[in-house]
Amino acid sequence: xxxxxxxxxxxxxxxxxxxxxxxxxxxxxxxxxxxxxxxxxxxxxxxxxxxxxxxxxxxxxxxxxxxxxxxxxxxxxxxxxxxxxxxxxxxxxxxxxxxxxxxxxxxxxxxxxxxxxxxxxxxxxxxxxxxxxxxxxxxxxxxxxxxxxxxxxxxxxxxxxxxxxxxxxxxxxxxxxxxxxxxxxxxxxxxxxxxxxxxxxxxxxxxxxxxxxxxxxxx
Amino acid sequence: xxxxxxxxxxxxxxxxxxxxxxxxxxxxxxxxxxxxxxxxxxxxxxxxxxxxxxxxxxxxxxxxxxxxxxxxxxxxxxxxxxxxxxxxxxxxxxxxxxxxxxxxxxxxxxxxxxxxxxxxxxxxxxxxxxxxxxxxxxxxxxxxxxxxxxxxxxxxxxxxxxxxxxxxxxxxxxxxxxxxxxxxxxxxxxxxxxxxxxxxxxxxxxxxxxxxxxxxxxxxxxxxxxxxxxxxxxxxxxxxxxxxxxxxxxxxxxxxxxxxxxxxxxxxxxxxxxxxxxxxxxxxxxxxxxxxxxxxxxxxxxxxxxxxxxxxxxxxxxxxxxxxxxxxxxxxxxxxxxxxxxxxxxxxxxxxxxxxxxxxxxxxxxxxxxxxxxxxxxxxxxxxxxxxxxxxxxxxxxxxxxxxxxxxxxxxxxxxxxxxxxxxxxxxxxxxxxxxxxxxxxxxxxxxxxxxxxxxxxxxxxxxxxxxxxxxx
Numbered sequence: 001x002x003x004x005x006x007x008x009x010x011x012x013x014x015x016x017x018x019x020x021x022x023x024x025x026x027x028x029x030x031x032x033x034x035x036x037x038x039x040x041x042x043x044x045x046x047x048x049x050x051x052x053x054x055x056x057x058x059x060x061x062x063x064x065x066x067x068x069x070x071x072x073x074x075x076x077x078x079x080x081x082x083x084x085x086x087x088x089x090x091x092x093x094x095x096x097x098x099x100x101x102x103x104x105x106x107x108x109x110x111x112x113x114x115x116x117x118x119x120x121x122x123x124x125x126x127x128x129x130x131x132x133x134x135x136x137x138x139x140x141x142x143x144x145x146x147x148x149x150x151x152x153x154x155x156x157x158x159x160x161x162x163x164x165x166x167x168x169x170x171x172x173x174x175x176x177x178x179x180x181x182x183x184x185x186x187x188x189x190x191x192x193x194x195x196x197x198x199x200x201x202x203x204x205x206x207x208x209x210x211x212x213x214x215x216x217x218x219x
Numbered sequence: 220x221x222x223x224x225x226x227x228x229x230x231x232x233x234x235x236x237x238x239x240x241x242x243x244x245x246x247x248x249x250x251x252x253x254x255x256x257x258x259x260x261x262x263x264x265x266x267x268x269x270x271x272x273x274x275x276x277x278x279x280x281x282x283x284x285x286x287x288x289x290x291x292x293x294x295x296x297x298x299x300x301x302x303x304x305x306x307x308x309x310x311x312x313x314x315x316x317x318x319x320x321x322x323x324x325x326x327x328x329x330x331x332x333x334x335x336x337x338x339x340x341x342x343x344x345x346x347x348x349x350x351x352x353x354x355x356x357x358x359x360x361x362x363x364x365x366x367x368x369x370x371x372x373x374x375x376x377x378x379x380x381x382x383x384x385x386x387x388x389x390x391x392x393x394x395x396x397x398x399x400x401x402x403x404x405x406x407x408x409x410x411x412x413x414x415x416x417x418x419x420x421x422x423x424x425x426x427x428x429x430x431x432x433x434x435x436x437x438x439x440x441x442x443x444x445x446x447x448x449x450x451x452x453x454x455x456x457x458x459x460x461x462x463x464x465x466x467x468x469x470x471x472x473x474x475x476x477x478x479x480x481x482x483x484x485x486x487x488x489x490x491x492x493x494x495x496x497x498x499x500x501x502x503x504x505x506x507x508x509x510x511x512x513x514x515x516x517x518x519x520x521x522x523x524x525x526x527x528x529x530x531x532x533x534x535x536x537x538x539x540x541x542x543x544x545x546x547x548x549x550x551x552x553x554x555x556x557x558x559x560x561x562x563x564x565x566x567x568x569x570x571x572x573x574x575x576x577x578x579x580x581x582x583x584x585x586x587x588x589x590x591x592x593x594x595x596x597x598x599x600x601x602x603x604x605x606x607x608x609x610x611x612x613x614x615x616x617x618x619x620x621x622x623x624x625x626x627x628x629x630x631x632x633x634x635x636x637x638x639x640x641x642x643x644x645x646x647x648x649x650x651x652x653x654x655x656x657x658x659x660x661x662x663x664x665x666x667x668x669x670x671x672x673x674x675x676x677x678x679x680x681x682x683x684x685x686x687x688x689x690x691x692x
Contacts, residue, residue, distance in 0.1 A: 004304040004305060004306045004310060004513075005304040007306055008288075008304055008306060008459065008511075008513045008517065009285050009288065009289070011513070011517040012284050012285045012288070012459075012517055012520065013285055014521070015517045015518075015520040015521035015525075016282070016284070016285070016520065018521050018522060019281070019282075019520050019521055019522070019525040020522065020523050020524075020525050020526070021278050021281050021282055021525050021526065022278060022526055022595070024274065024275040024278050024279070059484075110501075111501040111502065112501045115415055115449070116415065119411065119415060134484075135484050135485045137485060137489075142497075142500060142502075142503060143497070143499070143500065144498075144499030144500060144501070145501075147500075147501035147502050148444065148448045148502050148503065149448065149449075149501070149502050152441060152444050152445065152448060169470075170470050170473065170485075171467060171470040174466045174467070174469075174470060181491070181493065182431070182493070183497070184493060184497065185492070185493055185494050185495060185496050185497045185500060185503050186447075186448075186490065186491065186492055186493065186503060187490075187491040187493070188444060188488060188489065188490045188491070189485065189488070189489040189490075190487070190488060191483075191484075191485045191486065191487050191488070191489070192487050193487070194439070194440055194441040194487060194488075195439050195440070195487055196356045196357075196403060196439055196440045197373070197439070197481065198355070198356040198357035198360075198373060198374065198375060199356070199357075199360075199375065199378075199380050199383050199399045199402060199403070200244070200247050200248060200379065200380050200399065201247070201248050201251050201252065201373070202380070202399040204399050204400050204403040206403075206407070207356055207403050207406065207407055207439075207440040207441065207442075208354070208407060208410065208411075208414070208440045208441035208442045208444075208445055209440065209441025209444060209445075209487070209488065210441075
């Protein structure tokens with residue numbers, strides 16, 4: 001195998017002597033050098049003056065995400081309680097949920113439960129590590145107590161989002177969550193419910209992931 | 220699922236043109252995808268600026284491909300992944316079968332991977348006694364129907380929903396339905412068990428980030444998350460060209476990819492993988508393997524078509540291409556169809572076997588216009604046509620004819636006299652402004668299309684008259 005490595009790398013060096021790779025114009029080259037600065041999208045966003053929460057709610061709803069905007073921690077907690085009443089709940093660990101929502105999902109299955117049990121849950125409850133206003137996405141970083149299965153196996157995913165989780169763009173998220181991402185095995189952006197359009201482009205939700213996504217946006 | 224060069228492109232295209240079902244299916248989808256793309260592109264400020272940046276990043280990666288790969292490998296290893304290098308498709312398959320054997324894998328669940336189609340991985344796994352199942356809805360139906368995908372992002376674009384319903388009815392013993400919601404539910408129920416039972420998840424990679432060894436995978440259905448989360452071993456099979464330099468670049472490519480492919484702002488699930496499960500994680504694979512595949516890519520890098528290695532497989536050029544929209548993906552005879560396939564397939568499989576493909580284009584340039592990386596596809600198609608002609612001895616009549624044409628075309632007075640003659644002859648044959656059948660050697664041209672009758676007066680004559688009347692005026 002190390003053989004193949006040497007062969008391929010050697011072939012690349014020889015190929016590059018005759019490769020026709022188009023020169024990049026000035027605009028492209030400048031952008032390339034400035035690639036680690038705050039991205040243009042985020043700056044434009046700031047200039048537009050639209051509140052992050054408004055944009056996030058707009059984008060998420062356009063994707064078919066159900067959004068509840070709550071003004072107090074109590075209201076967010078009550079909302080969650082109403083939503084999951086009587087259901088089999090799978091959840092991130094209690095201490096990972098904001099607004100003491102852990103109390104609401106006290107009896108929930110944890111992400112460490114046997115897979116078959118998790119697969120039969122009605123709803124998965126998570127917080128998030130970032131909510132991207134530009135695209136209505138939820139960013140979930142894996143780690144102890146934050147099992148990826150919770151937002152994946154049940155047919156319904158509820159995320160409790162704090163106002164301070166809101167970020168303008170994915171580029172912003174990459175910069176501000178750099179260290180947390182480096183520590184984790186996995187970071188997933190959830191942008192709406194699971195969907196497919198493989199058959200004649202006809203939109204079908206809930207293929208493998210949750211077909212329903214709900215956001216409780218707190219203060 | 221072998222590549223099928225039998226009969227050649229012309230024969231397969233001819234067959235496809237007579238396939239009514241295929242036309243219904245293609246009409247229902249390609250135009251739609253094209254329109255969705257246009258709308259999505261408009262939703263991004265400075266789309267063209269982002270394209271310039273993405274192009275710059277890809278060309279930079281290609282210029283430094285050796286160093287980029289070394290750095291990427293270093294980062295992957297630091298993240299806890301195992302890295303394998305595969306010279307050919309067969310080598311990649313052997314490496315993956317070995318990993319499966321060593322770790323006692325019996326069942327493999329796959330998310331969509333064009334590269335695994337390229338290497339015919341499924342056959343290799345099955346030969347080794349390992350069960351393998353496709354989990355992307357389209358690919359699953361392809362597998363059930365024992366068919367081949369015909370579009371990079373919409374594998375069963377060639378099938379109507381009625382056909383899909385019959386395949387599921389026949390193979391899964393479920394009641395027939397042509398309701399897409401029901402068909403998707405059948406797949407969900409069947410595949411859920413597969414995800415939970417699989418020992419190995421196999422994926423491709425949409426992007427590999429050089430600076431930190433991140434593997435980025437996008438899926439709409441969630442199967443990409445399943446196969447990289449539930450099984451105890453994850454293997455990512457990727458071409459050596461799939462790199463982007465930094466996370467900031469990745470951000471830009473993600474903006475372009477979904478918009479160009481399906482008209483979404485972002486794919487539903489964007490998964491960034493930074494290694495196997497970490498201490499304390501409740502899920503995630505215990506082992507992560509990354510297989511870096513050459514399989515002809517360095518050959519492409521060495522020449523005129525190096526630029527095509529910047530392709531991010533969005534499929535926008537397929538939807539825009541008048542040839543693809545008429546003949547579908549199977550006519551191209553291998554796994555990558557459309558304008559990109561007409562360049563990649565000869566590169567991977569040899570120009571000798573696929574010399575016709577670069578000709579499967581009218582060079583209208585629609586592919587270049589929609590390409591998120593601004594790849595100059597028409598230029599590369601012409602370069603390949605040139606190579607194909609140089610390699611093959613041309614018939615005497617053609618060589619003599621071209622020599623004669625060159626002699627006439629370089630003598631203005633002779634040229635004018637000759638064209639006047641031809642013009643008169645053609646106009647005499649025209650019916651309602653069209654010529655259905657040209658005489659003699661020119662009949663080859665009208666075998667596939669009608670010819671517009673020449674205008675009564677040439678452009679040059681009209682121009683001269685116009686200039687003269689202006690002077691008078």
